[in-house]
Amino acid sequence: MKKRVLVTGGAGFIGSHLCARLLDDGNEVICVDNLFTGSFDNIKHLVDDPSFNFIEHDITKELKVKCEQIYNLACPASPKYYQKDPIKTAMTIVYGSINMLELAKENNAKILQASTSEIYGDPLIHPQIEKYWGNVNPIGIRSCYDEGKRIAETFFMDYHRQYDLDVKIMRIFNTYGAHMSIDDGRVISNFITQALRNEDITIYGSGKQTRSFCYVDDLIGAMIKLMDTNKAFTGPINIGNPEEIDIYRLALKIIDLADSKSNIIFCDLPKDDPMRRKPNIELAQQLLAWQPTVDLDTGLLKTINYFKRICVGQ
Ligand code: NAD
């Protein structure tokens, strides 16, 4: 049945894919974004659809719209951008979450929070399970994001307990694909643009740190499934691809797939950079009947082709 769905951060990397999928499924979509890290280019193919509505708005400010579902994605996700104005980042997460929860309460709408694997910090348990409470530095350069997302989870659960609101918390692990911006600063967009330009590939630290990368189409499938669960299921639930890789091997793989002549250089490791990250996704497999279907090589090739079109004009 057609629904009126609000997507905050809808002009960003993940949000733009979510808006497209929701429209494909026959819904009406209200995309709210202040275009801080997002771009109108990500949604320009959607604007002619009469069911799509874009509102340029900062979610730290109150918003009044009618809707039945809210996906709260608005927040810079790359360390480069969330550390640019850390106070604003924390405010976006905290005030933005409160504003969206209040809006959900007024509309009696379901609301899904894009939380993150960062709530586990530099994890002492591997792979990370939802019951793990994490190992986060509360005063470091990543805290505006990590602690912001942790308190957002608290607000979501308290609105559920106190007002019986239908909330869903998704802990998203590193995700990649088309619509990541060229200067986003995250590892996959950096390595691919460097490889395509035959520039040095910048590994931070030794490259022994690991991440597990999920292709964006897989993530969007899980978001829709989670929103469709009944009120009794709030999460948090991990969503990611458990295929773990160290950053050095990722660099070699991208050089190979992009057929690049780039060299690898080693740069300083940013402070508090987590050493290992891999989701345990048993809960998602059991409760959502979900698991990723796109392997890293396939997803990287698709992403490389996207970046070829936008950054090298090939
Ligand atoms: P992104 O930076 O591409 O998108 C975020 C969007 O939010 C952008 O369009 C930006 O302009 C918008 N935005 C930022 N502050 C805003 C504000 N105050 N008001 C309105 N709009 C604002 O990032 P993404 O990778 O698409 O991430 C989307 C969400 O998913 C974020 O909440 C992020 O924390 C979460 N997440 C992403 C990943 C990942 O690997 N991509 C991993 C974990 C969690």
Ligand code: UDP
């Ligand atoms: N990284 C890197 N080179 C880059 C960008 C990132 O080696 O050009 C490393 C970074 O230090 C981290 C990993 O890649 O260990 C993932 O970084 P990203 O910013 O993509 O995500 P996050 O650290 O938030 O998981």
